Amino acid sequence: MSAVDAGLLLLRAALALLLLGHAAQKTLGWFRGAGLSGTAGMFHTLGFRPARPMVAVAAASETVGAVLLLAGAAVPLGAAVVCGTMAVAGAANADKGLWAHRGGYEVALAYGVTAAALAFTGPGAYSVDALLGAAEHPWWVGAAAVGLGLAAALPVLLRRRAALRRGEAD
Structure with missing residues (x-):
């Protein structure tokens, strides 16, 4: 076991478990979360x-991001x-x-920065991607992943901005 591969596994697992907990707070009210109704009010x-x-x-x-990262x-x-999800959360x-x-x-x-770092480094040897021979990739794949996430966040942020300007109700 290389130290780098062990470190990447630990990083992926920690981020994924935190994200799964964050999702459970929003929807299920676990971990002192507000649950779906309470979170909807905040949203x-x-x-x-x-x-x-x-x-x-x-x-x-x-959840999807967490599962993919956890499995590598x-x-x-x-x-x-x-x-993308964290860009929206951060902007809010x-x-x-x-x-x-x-x-x-x-x-x-x-x-978000942790996920971006993983996009650049790849998942390491202890991952599904490694089993498939896809764990290593050029730097631009990481840059494209970060760019894709930010691009996907943009319509959500623009829609939010317009709703706030209008004072729109559900």
């Missing part, structure tokens, strides 16, 4: 409309999903500053 306030479906999309994105399967795609809290204790975007930034 509405933040401008994500319609709120309940947007909660479902966010939780599904976190299609890691650039999983990283893209996480980067940007007005509160960086630090999480003030409601800021610290956690979203940490998760």
Whole structure:
């Protein structure tokens, strides 16, 4: 077992488990989360409309990204999903500053940057991608994954911005 491969496995597992917990907070109310109804209320306030479906999309994105990263399967795609989801989450809290204790975007930034790093490094030897011979890829695959995630976040952020400007209700 190489130290790098063990480190990548640990990094993937930690990020994936945190993301799965985050999704469970949103939808199931686990880990002191607000559950679907409570999170929908928060999403509405933040401008994500319609709120309940947007909660479902966010939780599904976190779950899909987490499962792909945990398994080390299609890691650039999983990283893209996480980067995009965290870009949206971070932007929604940007007005509160960086630090999480003030409601800021610290956690979203940490998760997104970790996913981006995995997009560049690949999953390591202990992964489905390695079993398929796809664990290593050129640098531009990581850059494309991050770009794809950010591009996917843009329509959601633009829609949120328009809803906030209109004061739109569900």
